[in-house]
Amino acid sequence: MIFNMKLLQAALLAALGVASLGAGAQTVRIANQGDSLSMDPHSLNESLQLSVTGNVYEPLVGRNKDLSVAPGLATSWKQTSPTVWRFELRKGVQFHDGTPFTADDVLFSMARTQVEGSDMKSYTNDVKEVRKVNDHVVEIETKAPFPILPDVLTGVYIMSKKWCETNQAQRPVDRRKGIENAASFRANGTGPFRLRERQPNVRTTFVRNGNYWGKIEGNAQEVIFTPIGNDATRVAALLSGEIDVMEPVPVQDIDRVNGSPNTKALVAPELRTIFLGMDQKRDELQFSNVKGKNPFKDKRVRQAFYQSIDIEGIKKTVMRGASNPTALMVGPGINGFQAEMNKRLPYDPDAAKKLLADAGYPNGFEVAMNCPNDRYVNDARICQAVAANLSRIGVKINLAAETKGTYFPKILRRDTSFYMLGWTPATYDAHNALNALMACPDDKGTGQFNLGSYCNPKVDQLTKSVQSETDKAKRNALIKEAFEIHAADIGHLPLHQQALAWGVSKKIKLVQMGDNYMPFKWITVQK
Incomplete structure (x- = not known):
């Protein structure tokens, strides 16, 4: 037993890259089940990547601890007409290489989000033009009135035009093609932390x-971020003091973490919704034994899948109660959430079997399901439970659960028939989910993460109306109508909102927000 513990400790130390237990007093060691796949802030619209790179890069408009908007690289903003916003830029800001931040960097970065390879097109697809008024003032003109533009820009990080051009990184890396460039491994932002070393x-x-323009509340001098995919190893590292913060805590280990004298679990609702999507575009379904047609084009098949999923069983046995089943693609806390609509279709395998038979599949069919195993809470186990549920109605799921490093490029290429995805609207507004997940996909960024290509022109029309409507009651009515159409179509299969669970050493003070971002500037090592 002693020998095994020593081996475990040595393995943990090697993984964390520390020579001894005594790391510097103001060094914070953070572990996650997966890694940030790139240092390029425009290459992947994934919250972990944006959380990590958001410590190095900054947007024009930031967020406070309560998720309200706050000045970032812009000190103020105002509408000068229904479609034009003027942003006053912060003076005296430098990128980490000493280059001054100016309006040219804003114009460059906004354009960079729209070029091939960018995963951020859905943030800026409604921008018509970005104009430089002077070195510290820009105007952003939208194609239609866009009252939540400042909220949208919180997810668009500003890069140095000069640095990108010097390092041949004018375009983001394309996660779908596996292409990398200097911005994948190096970084030059304006944020409170600099990238010192990157080992993917x-x-x-x-x-x-040390030259940050703003106040850094925490005292962390160094942050070491380490991916530890194995749940047991990650928990053991926290309990033994090898790491200071971990995310996520497996739901079955929350009591164990809270029971330790040196650690605690921070548990709170997350704004993310976990759902399943289906290829509704191809005439012949890929990765299936059905030839010559696509079963998912038939609403009865989609509804059969929905009603075969025992979501309460998943909540009880897989999530250990740490989830809130949902019927909608956004959850509580998101502007436009419609509580009265949040009623799932009943779990009813018999009804599901009849729907499949009526659709011409009395014996079911086979289809592959793509799922990550290191991105969401118990993601692979959820997919295993769904596969077991579907087997009861004759559907054979060929489950492909894999690391997000290979999973995301595959599904973002739309090289999938049936997949899992999680979504936190970066704007904390329902329009974001409508625009990115439910609108008909185009080449400008609309529907960029509608990977099954669900399409209803009426939903598109309502999404555009939601974007420009300023009256809250009218806007909520439009959102409700769009959600009702999508739900009636069975456009996606919503599952639940998962709970946040961070494991934290009791010597660490930090801020946990509902979007699961972890700003290093608010982390303090307490004596």
Whole structure:
């Protein structure tokens, strides 16, 4: 037993890249089940990547601890006409290489989000033009009135035009094609932390930016971010003091973490909705034994899948109660959430079998399901439970659960028939989910994450109306109508909102927000 513990400790130390237990007093060691796949802030619209890179790069409009908007690289903003916003830029800001931040960097970054390879097109697809008024003032003109533009821009990080051009990184890396460039491994932002070392899937080290323009509340001088995919190893590292913060805590280990004298679990609702999507575009379904047609084009098949999923069983046995089953693609806390609509179709395998038979599949069929195993809470186990549920109605699921490093490029290429995805609207507004997940996909960024290509022109029309409507009651009515159409179509299969669970050493003070972002500037090592 002693020998095994020593082996475990040595393995943990090697994984974390520390020579001994005594790391510096203001060094914070953070572990996650997966890695940030790139340092390029425009290459992947994934909350972990944006959380990590958001410590190095900054948007024009930031967020406070309560998720309200706050000045970032812009000190103020106002509408000068229904479609034009003027942003006053912060003066005296420098990128980490010493280059001054100016309006040219804003114009460059906004354009960079729209080029091939960008995963951020859905944030800026309604921008008509970005104009430089002077070095510290820009105007952003939208194609139609867009009252929530400042909220949208909180997810668009600003890069140095000069640095990108010097390092041949004018375009984002394309996660669908596996292309990398200098921005994949290096970084030059204006944020409170600098990137010191990047070893993908091993360790990424950040150090405090001594020339930061703003206040850094925490005292962390160095942050070491390490992916530890194995749940048991990650929990053991926290309990033994090898790491200071971990995310997520497996739901079955929350009591164990809270029971330790040196650690605690921070548990709170998350704004993310977990759902399943289906290819509704191809005439012949890929990765299936059905030839010559696509079963998912038939609403009866989609509804059969929906009603075969025992969501309460998943909540009880897989999530250990740490989830809120949902009928909608957004959850509580998102502007436009419609509580009165949040009623799932009943779990009814017999009804599901009849729907399949009526659709011409009395014996079911086979289809592959793509799922990550290191992105969401118990993601692979949820997919296994769904597969077991579907087997009861004759559907054979060929489950492909894999690391997000290979999973995301595959599904973002739409090389999938049936998939899992989680979504937190970066704007904390229902329009984001409508525009990115439910609108008919185009090449400008609309429907960029509608990976099954669900399409209803009426939903598109309502999404555009939601974007420009300023009256809250009218806007909520439009959102409700769009949600009702999508639900009636069985456009996707919503599952639940998962709970946040961070494991934290009791010597660490930090801020946990509902979007699951972890700003290093608010982390303090307490004596």
